[in-house]
Amino acid sequence: MKPILEAQNLVKHFPTGGGLFQKTGVVKAVDGVSIAVRPGETFAIVGESGCGKSTLARLLTRLLDATAGEVLFDGRQVTRATGKALSDLRRDVQFIFQDPFSSLNPRMSVGRLVGEPLEIHAPETSKSERQEEVAELLTQVGLRPEHADRYPHEFSGGQRQRIGIARALASEPRLIIGDEPVSALDVSVQAQVINLLGDLGRDLGLTLVLIAHDLAVIRHMSDRVAVMYLGRIVEQATADALFERPRHPYTRALLDAIPDPDDRGGASRARIEGEMPSPSAPPPGCAFHTRCPHATELCRTDVPAPEETPDGHMTACHHWRKIGATPRRTTTRSRSPAAQARLELYRKATEGAEIIPVAETPDREDPK
């Protein structure tokens, strides 16, 4: 199937320093990423904070210009689009931001926030048609038509993210990129917003690119997953294959670091050895070698090329054959009855298609 969104050797280096007494350098935020997203699928990009996910998302949507490489949307150039091609792209590809508290203009009513894209992309619609459409969009994301008269500060985090989703849907996009759209929300609300995105994706035939630093968030709703480390994709596979038989040592470490939903403090999660190196001085060879239990001399000098494994993973590791694909270890830690009950609730919420009505949303009101 022809990809709807494609990145080819995408690079973004940010120059740094250059002030008085400062050394100049570059931050290699994205350093040669190639991905191909198929129409209608949910494609997840996962990696630790600072690995370049937001930069990649901004390059894909042309909110940032690339240092090198190409992005194609539906076969059309994104990287050098101007004029009508760029405004078409602005309609077809929408962005959902990480922070629902700062991404909505606080001085605009919900009705205006959701109606604005309609004004821009369909200027011929009348005011009353627009109001009707706003009401429909609000209902679609689990809010109520009368919410149009209110302002963002009157809503909780989860509700604001719903407003952001309604605004994204208003221009009838073909693809939505969510940059950690739920990481600022409570766990219970995260599942609802993720479910909402999944349902909308299915119902409207949208392609979704979801970015997360936590694999647990995207497990149940992504078709394929790309794992990113220091500006590069280290493994790509279908979600099932990736979760059940991870190939790359970094993916395995990330999976072992998934917290239990009942473990809010994160005290029991396994940690990946060592710190992530700075993208302004990435290690030579395989960038993961400073933290990898399988690293050899070759890993310290040669960059591993992406290779396809017999079970359909793309992995960039010199030693994937030797390391094999043994199912990863799972924790057998026993849970308290209360923790078990919470986990069941979470599972139900993430698996069920039903969205809990907003009025009952156990959302926190002010996370600051």
Ligand SMILES: Nc1ncnc2c1ncn2[C@@H]1O[C@H](COP(=O)(O)OP(=O)(O)O)[C@@H](O)[C@H]1O
């Ligand atoms: N405008 C910028 N100028 C300089 N460095 C940047 C800029 N934006 C991001 N970076 C750096 O690029 C790296 C990747 O950042 P980012 O894409 O935000 O990662 P992630 O979203 O995975 O946390 C980080 O080291 C970050 O500090």
Ligand code: SF4
């Ligand atoms: S190439 Fe070497 S250092 Fe990198 S992940 Fe594979 S074994 Fe580890």
Ligand SMILES: [Mg+2]
């Ligand atoms: Mg980010």
